[in-house]
Amino acid sequence: MLRKVEKYEVEDEIGHGGMATVYRARDTKLDRLVALKIMHPHLRGAAEARARFRREAQSVARLKHARVLEIYDYSGEESDESYIAAELLTGPTLRKWTDEHARSRPRSRRASRSKCVARSRRRTTRASCIAT
Numbered sequence: 001m002l003r004k005v006e007k008y009e010v011e012d013e014i015g016h017g018g019m020a021t022v023y024r025a026r027d028t029k030l031d032r033l034v035a036l037k038i039m040h041p042h043l044r045g046a047a048e049a050r051a052r053f054r055r056e057a058q059s060v061a062r063l064k065h066a067r068v069l070e071i072y073d074y075s076g077e078e079s080d081e082s083y084i085a086a087e088l089l090t091g092p093t094l095r096k097w098t099d100e101h102a103r104s105r106p107r108s109r110r111a112s113r114s115k116c117v118a119r120s121r122r123r124t125t126r127a128s129c130i131a132t
């Protein structure tokens, strides 16, 4: 365990972006793993960054969809450390997945990809083609 943030035991870093670092963490009350996104310390004093973090938490929390990650918890803007606890996603990133599939795809199938995407633009129900 790296450290404890309220009821979360922070285990290890899984990613970071411009706003925050994301850790795998355990919710000790519900005894489950979560993704804990903690705002970068140097942004803590910036009211605009804290407000942006709140808007991210609130707007994603309003959504309920199988393809949108679930928000479990948010520290609140007044907290010393702004964090969002969300569903922990596993598996490769989309970039890694597409890189690997592009490499392993035979030439003929790779050539037909553009047609598939073109069709998808007209018929959004063929969205799975875009991801291949």
Ligand SMILES: Nc1ncnc2c1ncn2[C@@H]1O[C@H](COP(=O)(O)OP(=O)(O)O)[C@@H](O)[C@H]1O
Residues within 6 Å of the ligand: 014, 015, 016, 017, 018, 019, 020, 021, 022, 035, 037, 069, 086, 087, 088, 089, 090, 093
């Ligand atoms: N719920 C999650 N489960 C697993 N990994 C995640 C999750 N949320 C974010 N990450 C990882 O952390 C990285 C940074 O998260 P992100 O939300 O993009 O931060 P920022 O808002 O700072 O750009 C992502 O690119 C991804 O690799």
Ligand SMILES: [Mg+2]
Residues within 6 Å of the ligand: 016, 017, 018
């Ligand atoms: Mg990002």
